[in-house]
Amino acid sequence: MPQLRGKNVAAYLDLRSRGIFDAGTLSKLNLKILRGIVLQDSKDFTKVWTKSSKSTIFYESGRIYFENYQCCFSSLPSEPQLLYQLPKRSKAEKIEDALLCQCPLDKGLPTPSDQKPSLLALTSNNCLYRFSAVTGQQLEKVYLSPHHKFRYLGWDVSQETFYVKSIQNKVTSSARQAGFNQNTLLYLAVFRVFPLQLVGVLEINKSIFGSTVIDVVLSQGVLAVSHSTKTVKLYSFEDILNKYIRTELVLGEPCHSEGGKTVGEAPFGIPVNIHINECPPVLFEVSCFDNGVQIGGHPWHYIFTLPHKKHQGSYRICSLKDNTLAKHGIQDMKCCSLESDWIYFHPDDSGRIIHVGPSTINVLKILSELESDAQFDIVKEFSITAHRDDAASHINVTSSGRTVKRRFYQLDDDPDRETFRMVEYEDELDLLAVVEVTHREDEGKAHVRLHDNNTGALLKRVPLVESWDVTYSHELFFDRDTIVHIEQTKNNNFCCHVYKISRGQADE
Numbered sequence: 001m002p003q004l005r006g007k008n009v010a011a012y013l014d015l016r017s018r019g020i021f022d023a024g025t026l027s028k029l030n031l032k033i034l035r036g037i038v039l040q041d042s043k044d045f046t047k048v049w050t051k052s053s054k055s056t057i058f059y060e061s062g063r064i065y066f067e068n069y070q071c072c073f074s075s076l077p078s079e080p081q082l083l084y085q086l087p088k089r090s091k092a093e094k095i096e097d098a099l100l101c102q103c104p105l106d107k108g109l110p111t112p113s114d115q116k117p118s119l120l121a122l123t124s125n126n127c128l129y130r131f132s133a134v135t136g137q138q139l140e141k142v143y144l145s146p147h148h149k150f151r152y153l154g155w156d157v158s159q160e161t162f163y164v165k166s167i168q169n170k171v172t173s174s175a176r177q178a179g180f181n182q183n184t185l186l187y188l189a190v191f192r193v194f195p196l197q198l199v200g201v202l203e204i205n206k207s208i209f210g211s212t213v214i215d216v217v218l219s220q221g222v223l224a225v226s227h228s229t230k231t232v233k234l235y236s237f238e239d240i241l242n243k244y245i246r247t248e249l250v251l252g253e254p255c256h257s258e259g260g261k262t263v264g265e266a267p268f269g270i271p272v273n274i275h276i277n278e279c280p281p282v283l284f285e286v287s288c289f290d291n292g293v294q295i296g297g298h299p300w301h302y303i304f305t306l307p308h309k310k311h312q313g314s315y316r317i318c319s320l321k322d323n324t325l326a327k328h329g330i331q332d333m334k335c336c337s338l339e340s341d342w343i344y345f346h347p348d349d350s351g352r353i354i355h356v357g358p359s360t361i362n363v364l365k366i367l368s369e370l371e372s373d374a375q376f377d378i379v380k381e382f383s384i385t386a387h388r389d390d391a392a393s394h395i396n397v398t399s400s401g402r403t404v405k406r407r408f409y410q411l412d413d414d415p416d417r418e419t420f421r422m423v424e425y426e427d428e429l430d431l432l433a434v435v436e437v438t439h440r441e442d443e444g445k446a447h448v449r450l451h452d453n454n455t456g457a458l459l460k461r462v463p464l465v466e467s468w469d470v471t472y473s474h475e476l477f478f479d480r481d482t483i484v485h486i487e488q489t490k491n492n493n494f495c496c497h498v499y500k501i502s503r504g505q506a507d508e
Helices: 009-017 023-039 173-177 235-242
Strands: 044-053 058-060 063-066 071-074 083-086 095-101 117-121 128-133 138-143 150-157 160-167 184-192 197-205 212-217 222-225 232-236 284-287 294-295 303-304 315-320 325-332 340-345 353-356 360-368 376-385 395-397 403-405 419-424 430-438 443-452 458-465 472-479 482-488 495-503
Touching: 023 458, 044 063, 117 150, 117 303, 128 458, 150 184, 150 212, 160 212, 173 482, 184 212, 197 235, 222 235, 232 235, 294 340, 325 360, 353 419, 360 419, 419 472, 430 472, 443 472
Parallel strands: 325 376
Antiparallel strands: 044 495, 058 063, 063 071, 071 083, 095 117, 117 128, 128 138, 150 160, 160 184, 184 197, 212 222, 222 232, 232 284, 294 303, 303 315, 315 325, 340 353, 353 360, 360 376, 395 403, 419 430, 430 443, 443 458, 472 482, 482 495
16 A cells, blocks of 8 residues: 555545545645556556557547547557547538537636537648537537638637647749749747637738748747747737737637628638737747747746857756856757657746756756846756766677677667657656666667656556557657557558556455
8 A cells, every 4th residue: 555655645645535635735735646556566557548640640538549640549548548539521521620628617718618628620621610629519610711721820828828720822933033022931820729810910021021931830928939040039919919919809809900701600700800000029039940949947048059060969947037158058868869859848837947858857957046037046946867888889799709899889868779759747645757778689679668757767557568669759748647658660561559547466
């Protein structure tokens, strides 16, 4: 029986049955109990389900999607079960992208369907659908535009506002030779969820944001514009709304400036109502490699790589306030590997930073210098290292017993060496799931290592039954008592493997 701070699970269950805890405390207690069960030596993760597909497989929040989101399975039961199968759609109605929306718990909403999770789906014919995430029932349909081809969905603020992005306008060579210049790069349509409401549609124009603009995303209320000059510029989307919105549009209601046509219905769609006629003030600007910059931490910092290929793999951590490089703010693992190391702000909102290399994972934190708040120090909180016998790896023994020392060194991510391939954070159990892969007997073997999020201590190793071919793409999700492994296989097929906590021999 797992122990939790001096009491075992049976004692906590007894207190719970007598209503000793409030809802918040009870939820935390339940997750502590589940964490204790998951980490017990007598509990193993066992593969319970496998399903293949000719199209990409998606997973999110206990749901596995097949056939371009047409078919949905729930991974919550002891073995995944079919939730729904949408009716077959024509090629013109193919789902291009989707977002899963979890309903808010802190406010009442206009309709009962708004209080339940739903799937937002964007189709090839420029329609935005809202389906029930439980039954697949169509709840809403919005026609976006007869003129602009929308292709991508993304969160601005998760579970609050999202955007739909069009494909980029391309000028043909013949048009370019004729002197035709297309300044419009793309369009963004921004919505609120629960209930589904239109914020507005805007055009990203090169004559406003610069001739070198190549892409745009919206994140946390910030419009991030990338340039071919390896520069990223950030703008306040709230300021853009306040200054440049011309007309408030409501889905399903007439647009009086367009002769009373209904907003969001075919063939009219949604017109552009945010007209930016001058470049807004730049909040932040940085030159970086591959247009990659991340902002986070406590206090605010940003991570980037200098815009030269020779700096690839070397990351700089600077204060967002004054662009000052932090002490020990240059993080470089000096890896010799086919795949570069990667770095990001920890998703647990602790403000820490995770730096992942082939054989080492460093969890870093931002500390203020004692004598001054003007400079911050990047210190290592803990490291997770792969088990490697580097001395032995450079020595071979022949069949006659003669020792031969290698004249070359292996790559840090050589298939014969234990290598970290991905890191996932399970927020409810406060665990880091680290995938390590080693090549044995002509095939890759993977283990999922479960580490304490606060100390880095290794608490459990879970072997995966299927082989792990590093030449194909993989995704792994750790969700409470479930591990989901999605892999690409030969002939561009895909396969989903589901593992569940099972009863061990000690409990039988």
